Amino acid sequence: MHHAHKEIEIVACHTLSIIVDNEAGVLAKVIGLFSGRGYNIENLTVAPVDIEGTESRITVVTKGTPHVIEQIKAQLDRLVPVHRVGDLTENGPHVERELALVKVHCENAQQQAALRIAEAFRAKIVDSSFDSYIFEVTGKSDKITAFVQLMQDAGLVEVVRTGVAALTRGSKAL
Amino acid sequence: MSNKEFSGAEIIINSLVDLDVEVIFGYPGGAVLPIYDALFKQDKIRHILVRHEQAAVHAAEGYARSTGKVGVVLVTSGPGATNAVTGLTDAMLDSIPIICIAGQVPAHLIGSDAFQEADTVGITRHCTKHNYLVRNVDTLSKTIHEAFYVATNGRPGPVVIDVPKDVQIYTSKDIHSGVVKHRSYRPEAKGDIDQIKQAVTLLAGAKKPIFYTGGGVINSGPAAAQLLREMVQLIGAPITSTLMGLGAYPASDKQFLGMLGMHGTYEANNAMHDCDVMVCVGARFDDRVTGRLDAFSPNSKKIHIDIDRSSINKTVRVDVPIVGDVAHVLEDMLKVWKATILEQGSHSYDDWWAQIEQWRSRDCLKYKSMDDVIMPQYALERLQELTKDKDVYFTTEVGQHQMWAAQYLKLEKPNRWMTSGGLGTMGYGFPAAIGVQIAHKDALVIDVAGEASIQMNIQELSTAAQYDLPVKIFILNNEYMGMVRQWQELNHGARYSESYSESLPDFVALAKAYGAHGIVVDKPADIDGAIKEMIETDGLVVVDCRVAKFANCFPMVPSGAAHNDMIMPDDDEEIKEFEGGSALV
Numbered sequence: 238m239h240h241a242h243k244e245i246e247i248v249a250c251h252t253l254s255i256i257v258d259n260e261a262g263v264l265a266k267v268i269g270l271f272s273g274r275g276y277n278i279e280n281l282t283v284a285p286v287d288i289e290g291t292e293s294r295i296t297v298v299t300k301g302t303p304h305v306i307e308q309i310k311a312q313l314d315r316l317v318p319v320h321r322v323g324d325l326t327e328n329g330p331h332v333e334r335e336l337a338l339v340k341v342h343c344e345n346a347q348q349q350a351a352l353r354i355a356e357a358f359r360a361k362i363v364d365s366s367f368d369s370y371i372f373e374v375t376g377k378s379d380k381i382t383a384f385v386q387l388m389q390d391a392g393l394v395e396v397v398r399t400g401v402a403a404l405t406r407g408s409k410a411l
Numbered sequence: 412m413s414n415k416e417f418s419g420a421e422i423i424i425n426s427l428v429d430l431d432v433e434v435i436f437g438y439p440g441g442a443v444l445p446i447y448d449a450l451f452k453q454d455k456i457r458h459i460l461v462r463h464e465q466a467a468v469h470a471a472e473g474y475a476r477s478t479g480k481v482g483v484v485l486v487t488s489g490p491g492a493t494n495a496v497t498g499l500t501d502a503m504l505d506s507i508p509i510i511c512i513a514g515q516v517p518a519h520l521i522g523s524d525a526f527q528e529a530d531t532v533g534i535t536r537h538c539t540k541h542n543y544l545v546r547n548v549d550t551l552s553k554t555i556h557e558a559f560y561v562a563t564n565g566r567p568g569p570v571v572i573d574v575p576k577d578v579q580i581y582t583s584k585d586i587h588s589g590v591v592k593h594r595s596y597r598p599e600a601k602g603d604i605d606q607i608k609q610a611v612t613l614l615a616g617a618k619k620p621i622f623y624t625g626g627g628v629i630n631s632g633p634a635a636a637q638l639l640r641e642m643v644q645l646i647g648a649p650i651t652s653t654l655m656g657l658g659a660y661p662a663s664d665k666q667f668l669g670m671l672g673m674h675g676t677y678e679a680n681n682a683m684h685d686c687d688v689m690v691c692v693g694a695r696f697d698d699r700v701t702g703r704l705d706a707f708s709p710n711s712k713k714i715h716i717d718i719d720r721s722s723i724n725k726t727v728r729v730d731v732p733i734v735g736d737v738a739h740v741l742e743d744m745l746k747v748w749k750a751t752i753l754e755q756g757s758h759s760y761d762d763w764w765a766q767i768e769q770w771r772s773r774d775c776l777k778y779k780s781m782d783d784v785i786m787p788q789y790a791l792e793r794l795q796e797l798t799k800d801k802d803v804y805f806t807t808e809v810g811q812h813q814m815w816a817a818q819y820l821k822l823e824k825p826n827r828w829m830t831s832g833g834l835g836t837m838g839y840g841f842p843a844a845i846g847v848q849i850a851h852k853d854a855l856v857i858d859v860a861g862e863a864s865i866q867m868n869i870q871e872l873s874t875a876a877q878y879d880l881p882v883k884i885f886i887l888n889n890e891y892m893g894m895v896r897q898w899q900e901l902n903h904g905a906r907y908s909e910s911y912s913e914s915l916p917d918f919v920a921l922a923k924a925y926g927a928h929g930i931v932v933d934k935p936a937d938i939d940g941a942i943k944e945m946i947e948t949d950g951l952v953v954v955d956c957r958v959a960k961f962a963n964c965f966p967m968v969p970s971g972a973a974h975n976d977m978i979m980p981d982d983d984e985e986i987k988e989f990e991g992g993s994a995l996v
Contacts, residue, residue, distance in 0.1 A: 311721035
């Protein structure tokens with residue numbers, strides 16, 4: 238006798254924006270909520286965003302069924318230092334950007350390939366030595382992932398990614 | 412700003428006085444000596460010295476739950492704070508407003524593994540509603556006031572304020588008074604009126620409605636319980652309650668079906684399963700209530716009133732969510748009902764009540780009585796009968812005795828029932844009873860205990876003795892961790908692994924050792940005499956009530972079963988195990 242409520246739920250990525258008091262421990266509180274309740278964090282960025290430095294904006298990309306995403310938002314919302322929680326994925330069109338620094342060690346043959354890929358991805362050279370480059374590449378996460386994958390064969394050494402920064406399109410704030 | 416400078420320790424005490432705190436429960440230590448010194452020099456706040464910090468928090472919980480006020484705790488750094496963690500988690504799960512002030516090593520030593528240093532804010536981050544580390548004495552007064560606001564507004568909970576020892580000594584003129592709101596935390600008390608109207612319409616169309624109420628009604632205050640009573644009686648619907656909500660609606664009323672859930676009554680669980688409209692008021696569809704989720708009340712529309720949005724749709728999907736404080740929402744619901752439904756009338760529930768009466772006639776709480784052995788159910792029935800004319804405050808420990816107490820005691824008023832619901836903390840009841848007795852000096856306060864649970868905070872006999880607290884500890888002694896033993900019988904082939912209470916103390920002699928009165932009783936014929944002696948004795952009493960060793964607590968919804976699939980006391984057949992049941996809690 239199974240309950241009719243059992244709907245098929247699709248797991249999807251959601252980008253959440255969380256405005257919090259910029260105080261000690263708030264990031265630990267937010268991250269702890271995810272680990273403690275078994276939610277995913279695909280990636281995360283955080284920095285103060287107002288002039289006085291009293292508010293920080295956390296952007297979390299998380300994955301779950303619509304029901305789990307609803308719970309995550311409600312659980313975040315009840316944390317005392319959390320001011321607002323927005324679901325950019327649900328709120329409509331939004332801009333997402335991530336920045337990566339990608340270091341490659343190039344033998345002669347690879348150098349042209351690396352530079353050609355970098356140009357195609359509009360990556361900037363931010364450091365260069367006799368046999369290496371560091372590229373700065375910005376874009377949606379899948380673009381960065383594609384760039385990093387291509388660089389594997391061009392002498393990839395290491396990568397650092399910032400995680401996603403995102404804002405809703407149009408004139409309104411969160 | 413005041414003209415005078417106060418030390419951090421003085422600011423703490425003055426702020427507590429300003430916030431109408433009369434009692435704090437605590438234990439001194441190196442990192443709180445300045446605060447204890449400030450306590451020594453004043454006479455407005457009474458300090459109750461416990462014997463273990465866990466007990467301080469439970470006592471503060473008992474105080475809070477029986478008064479509706481905030482319970483305040485004071486502990487030292489390191490072990491003082493870590494000992495408090497179980498109590499804080501208990502208060503978190505049961506939504507009890509607690510302020511716990513903890514000493515910390517001086518700010519410049521934080522992070523150096525100093526003596527009695529623990530990362531208190533780190534450790535308590537997820538077992539408190541909020542916590543603070545106060546690094547600047549100028550923010551201390553504001554922080555304490557704000558902590559009270561946070562602990563009591565929205566869904567209540569424990570708040571820790573960690574105060575380094577140097578901050579207790581530095582001075583400041585920055586003094587706050589009255590309510591200090593948090594800069595952004597603003598929980599909504601009023602429910603959305605459109606949702607409320609929708610709820611009323613849904614309820615008015617019901618043929619088989621039920622109210623399912625919880626601790627949120629009690630937390631909301633006496634007005635909420637009053638409004639609930641008015642609403643339920645006006646509508647004429649049946650009502651059941653969670654463990655946490657007992658007393659919010661008078662148990663003796665004919666519309667009350669008793670507790671629901673794992674050890675709930677046959678009529679309550681069946682009515683929940685078969686209802687067509689369920690009104691959940693300040694409860695949270697806990698796993699003890701729902702049983703197997705996909706079989707929970709499959710054909711009902713559900714209305715859920717809760718102050719915490721995250722409680723809504725957490726496990727059970729509801730049709731009409733209303734986020735708000737119970738009293739506010741019920742008040743609006745009543746207004747709407749009276750304005751729109753009352754005249755046109757709602758459905759007759761005669762058929763529904765006839766069905767419920769049929770379930771009731773199953774008499775699910777009956778048990779086989781014995782001439783030579785005290786059945787635990789009988790002991791509680793007699794306790795109920797012999798105390799029914801008094802305004803009694805009951806606390807419990809955790810286990811079989813707790814469930815029997817919930818089944819057999821008839822709680823008539825809110826704030827009279829203190830039990831560890833969410834966390835299920837053995838050792839809760841006795842310190843909680845101490846907190847209740849501190850708040851209600853002349854009341855009859857009874858801790859219904861088991862012989863295993865009581866030993867988890869039995870050192871508090873010393874506290875009760877010190878303050879002449881006439882708490883009555885009523886131990887249902889079956890020489891087993893009864894609920895563990897019952898689960899081992901049902902799920903683990905009756906292999907009673909480590910659940911026998913070996914080497915029990917002589918509880919009468921133990922009582923005597925603390926200057927209390929001890930009573931032992933082991934014959935059904937003597938139980939009334941023992942209970943009367945307990946009630947009539949001035950002062951602390953320990954009753955060692957020797958009960959049947961292998962009694963089980965029924966009805967029971969076994970793990971993995973649907974909530975209307977109960978093991979009944981008179982079931983003779985072999986009890987079947989439910990798929991995956993032994994892996995569930």
